[in-house]
Amino acid sequence: MKQRPRVVILGGGFAGIYAAMELEKAVRKGEDIEIVLVNKENYFVFQPMLPEVISGTIGILDVVSPIRRLLPRTDLHVRDVEEIDLEKKLVITSPGFRPHPHVIPFDHLVLALGSVTDFRGLRGLPEHAFPFKNLGDALNLRNHVIRALDEASIERHDETLRKQLLTFVVAGGGFSGVEVVAELNDFVREVARSYPGLDPREIRIVLLHGGERILPEVAERLALFAQDILMRRGVEIRLKTVLEAATGDAAILRGGETIPTKTLVSTVPSFPHPLLEALPLAKGKNRRLLANRHLQAEGRTDVWALGDCAVVPQTDGTPSPPTAQHAIRQAAVAAHNIVATLHGRALRTFDFKGLGKMGALGHRSAIAELPGGIKVSGFLAWWIWRSIYLVKLPGWGRRLRVASAWSLDLLLPAELVQLKLGGSRGVTQEHFEPGQEVFRQGDLGDRVYLVMSGQAEVWRSVDGVEECLGQLEPGDWFGEMALLNETTRGATVRCTKAMDALILPKSEFSVLAANLPDLRRSFERVMEGRRGGAGMGVGGKRDSV
Numbered sequence: 001m002k003q004r005p006r007v008v009i010l011g012g013g014f015a016g017i018y019a020a021m022e023l024e025k026a027v028r029k030g031e032d033i034e035i036v037l038v039n040k041e042n043y044f045v046f047q048p049m050l051p052e053v054i055s056g057t058i059g060i061l062d063v064v065s066p067i068r069r070l071l072p073r074t075d076l077h078v079r080d081v082e083e084i085d086l087e088k089k090l091v092i093t094s095p096g097f098r099p100h101p102h103v104i105p106f107d108h109l110v111l112a113l114g115s116v117t118d119f120r121g122l123r124g125l126p127e128h129a130f131p132f133k134n135l136g137d138a139l140n141l142r143n144h145v146i147r148a149l150d151e152a153s154i155e156r157h158d159e160t161l162r163k164q165l166l167t168f169v170v171a172g173g174g175f176s177g178v179e180v181v182a183e184l185n186d187f188v189r190e191v192a193r194s195y196p197g198l199d200p201r202e203i204r205i206v207l208l209h210g211g212e213r214i215l216p217e218v219a220e221r222l223a224l225f226a227q228d229i230l231m232r233r234g235v236e237i238r239l240k241t242v243l244e245a246a247t248g249d250a251a252i253l254r255g256g257e258t259i260p261t262k263t264l265v266s267t268v269p270s271f272p273h274p275l276l277e278a279l280p281l282a283k284g285k286n287r288r289l290l291a292n293r294h295l296q297a298e299g300r301t302d303v304w305a306l307g308d309c310a311v312v313p314q315t316d317g318t319p320s321p322p323t324a325q326h327a328i329r330q331a332a333v334a335a336h337n338i339v340a341t342l343h344g345r346a347l348r349t350f351d352f353k354g355l356g357k358m359g360a361l362g363h364r365s366a367i368a369e370l371p372g373g374i375k376v377s378g379f380l381a382w383w384i385w386r387s388i389y390l391v392k393l394p395g396w397g398r399r400l401r402v403a404s405a406w407s408l409d410l411l412l413p414a415e416l417v418q419l420k421l422g423g424s425r426g427v428t429q430e431h432f433e434p435g436q437e438v439f440r441q442g443d444l445g446d447r448v449y450l451v452m453s454g455q456a457e458v459w460r461s462v463d464g465v466e467e468c469l470g471q472l473e474p475g476d477w478f479g480e481m482a483l484l485n486e487t488t489r490g491a492t493v494r495c496t497k498a499m500d501a502l503i504l505p506k507s508e509f510s511v512l513a514a515n516l517p518d519l520r521r522s523f524e525r526v527m528e529g530r531r532g533g534a535g536m537g538v539g540g541k542r543d544s545v
């Protein structure tokens with residue numbers, strides 16, 4: 001029996017979902033093709049509304065739609081794509097319940113994996129900055145912000161910590177950065193009223209942007225309007241300011257200035273999915289895949305590249321901007337051309353110029369650049385923004401939910417529930433800058449550290465006089481004494497050369513130490529050595545590092 005041609009779509013964002021929708025239309029008209037879509041999650045995220053999850057203006061589930069309901073004729077694989085073999089025409093996805101490889105052969109492949117916020121090479125950002133791309137990011141950030149406010153409201157002794165907890169920094173003054181900072185600002189300032197221990201004047205919301213004005217994507221007049229309105233609502237806008245590094249306590253700017261904070265969000269820099277880097281396909285600016293105006297990856301007739309992971313030329317030759325509206329139109333052209341290729345028919349050309357640009361600024365205001373060069377700002381722009389996105393949301397059920405959430409938001413105060421989803425975070429990594437304290441003498445011992453790179457010194461204070469007990473180098477463990485002895489830290493560890501450390505929380509360390517006698521013994525030998533004067537010689541029964 002002749003196999004149906006199989007179209008495999010990688011990525012269930014705007015590009016992938018709309019390509020599958022168009023292909024399903026062709027199937028409904030009698031086209032005999034098999035559509036497979038691989039996506040990490042079983043839902044589609046409507047990213048333009050994601051910032052509203054921070055404030056809870058709309059429900060967490062209102063920005064997502066289950067893919068199976070959107071695409072009833074598509075075979076959905078909720079998996080991670082792990083490998084793409086263009087020569088053998090195969091896609092390999094991550095294992096499911098059983099660890100066996102899962103291989104999907106294809107006749108046509110649609111690459112629609114979007115972009116990733118990639119902090120590689122930026123000191124401390126992978127460990128300490130919040131990205132903002134998917135539902136998990138939005139939820140994490142919301143939970144973290146509520147936790148920071150809860151902590152600040154009861155932190156009455158440590159002024160520095162209180163300042164860090166009440167300062168929120170967003171890096172990137174493009175559309176997503178501006179929308180995030182606007183929502184964050186509205187949310188934090190509104191809910192702060194529910195905390196008797198917080199003075200709103202202590203709250204600091206900062207937007208960092210490398211350019212001369214925020215929103216370089218829109219006309220200057222609108223960008224200045226946005227700038228002015230955000231500043232009036234209390235957002236501190238730092239232009240020509242580049243974020244260079246981060247620690248768990250501060251955002252570090254180029255030039256050395258630091259902003260004390262426990263909350264740093266970065267919407268930049270964005271790159272195509274790392275999987276695509278390894279493919280033998282032509283790449284353009286920012287490592288995105290080069291596509292032609294038929295949406296074929298350069299040099300291929302069976303591989304299609306669209307959405308944020310591709311450089312797709314517009315009519316005038318300039319690359320399409322990475323927006324949902326472009327991804328949707330590219331998806332329609334690609335789907336049409338896949339079917340046309342199967343029948344040897346003429347291909348269609350991508351010919352979309354964009355319908356305008358819009359960005360929400362919170363507090364019922366927005367900016368919009370509409371077709372025909374019409375520029376609108378303020379409440380009217382906000383109303384247009386909401387109406388357009390409501391219509392664009394896939395499915396009537398979602399639209400109804402969002403419309404009612406928006407209506408209720410006009411009457412009710414912002415939702416302040418912190419959804420604690422996970423237990424322990426397991427092994428994590430942290431970055432420290434010179435001068436930063438990893439922990440202080442007298443702190444509770446809550447974790448063990450392994451130095452991966454950089455250096456730190458151990459200092460003990462006796463009757464106000466500090467003495468250096470030793471130096472920590474890559475490969476050294478520290479922090480275990482206070483955990484094994486169930487005591488407080490017996491010394492202060494201070495970073496002296498930019499340091500990355502692996503962190504094992506107390507609960508995991510205790511399980512390992514209790515069940516791996518060799519591990520416990522090796523830590524005890526290190527402790528003995530330190531007590532005996534070798535190495536740092538810190539500790540004692542009551543206070544330990």
Ligand SMILES: Cc1cc2nc3c(=O)[nH]c(=O)nc-3n(C[C@H](O)[C@H](O)[C@H](O)COP(=O)(O)OP(=O)(O)OC[C@H]3O[C@@H](n4cnc5c(N)ncnc54)[C@H](O)[C@@H]3O)c2cc1C
Pocket residue numbers: 010011012013014015016038039040041045047048049050051079080081082112113114115132133175176179273275306307308309322323324325326327358359
């Ligand atoms: C906060 C924010 C606000 C925005 N606001 C607007 C706006 O107002 N207007 C506008 O036009 N655009 C907006 N955008 C941009 C728009 O959302 C993107 O241009 C659009 O989502 C691109 O679609 P895509 O399909 O290429 O990528 P994405 O939508 O990012 O989809 C990529 C998909 O691939 C999946 N994936 C990635 N890696 C793997 C893997 N290894 N295995 C399986 N699946 C994988 C992801 O889970 C995701 O579902 C906004 C973006 C953000 C982040």
